[in-house]
Amino acid sequence: MSAAPTWTSQDAEYARFATAQGSTVINAGIAKQWAGRLTELLRLRDYQDNWDGFGAQAPDPFIVDTAIAFLHALRDRDFTDPPQRVTLSPDGLVAIEWQIGAEFIRAEIGDGNDVEWMRARPGEETDFWTEPLPQMGEQAWQQLRRSPAAGAAVSASAR
């Protein structure tokens, strides 16, 4: 039997979530993956200009916080399917990515009101579609736009 992962203080929310789901080692492992992606997104907020060594601008905190809110929505939608990578484009878009067998799936978040999805499979046409960002309420979005530092709190209240 695998040992249960060791939780850090930052993972506490996810540990509680896993417990609520049945406190299995499998759930704990999945919860760790969600926590990892959240931690990676939070660290994007610290990136400065020229973060890529080629002159890319620092990411917009509003876009990163929007991606965090969307990560929470994804987790609530299907806890068993955590993404494997989050990444930042040179022009400041945030991608949440999955690789499942030979399939690549990406959700891309920018400064618009929609998430753009892409699904690629070898030998097939690549699919694109959009979905509206999670409904946070206009007041919460306006607050987030005015004060990016409040993003985490706004995201938490929207869950």
Next chain:
Amino acid sequence: MSPDEHILRTVPNTADYFKETMGHWTVTPYAFKPHAERDPDGLSLFREDFVTPQEVATTCKHPASARVVRLKVSDLIALGLSVESNPQPEELPGHVIIPEMNYGAAKAKQTKRRIDDLTQKLAALASKSIAYSPSGLTWPKRS
């Protein structure tokens, strides 16, 4: 330029660009997204007949260093792309661009999805052909 030639692109060794567990897409598609500073007229690469992968790696000033990926010109042609010689005094010898993949096209609404699809295809090709990793370089993790 011969279809049998290989061309090289530098990719910063950061977790935004590489993740070993991502299989066919170890290199993220964003490594091929046209960059405002780097790719204004087309995706910037170098001919391996002119420079070594080690030399190309030095064009990236990221403190975490860089890896260099290799693409075959015939694979790009098969994707409907062209490769144009683009010598620049401030660049290493053998500088080329893929003009269809320029920064403006990546930003324009009518061409963005086409560029996005190409970036994932190039990333899949590059993930199979990492030409150079500095000695002792480990896979990146956000710390």
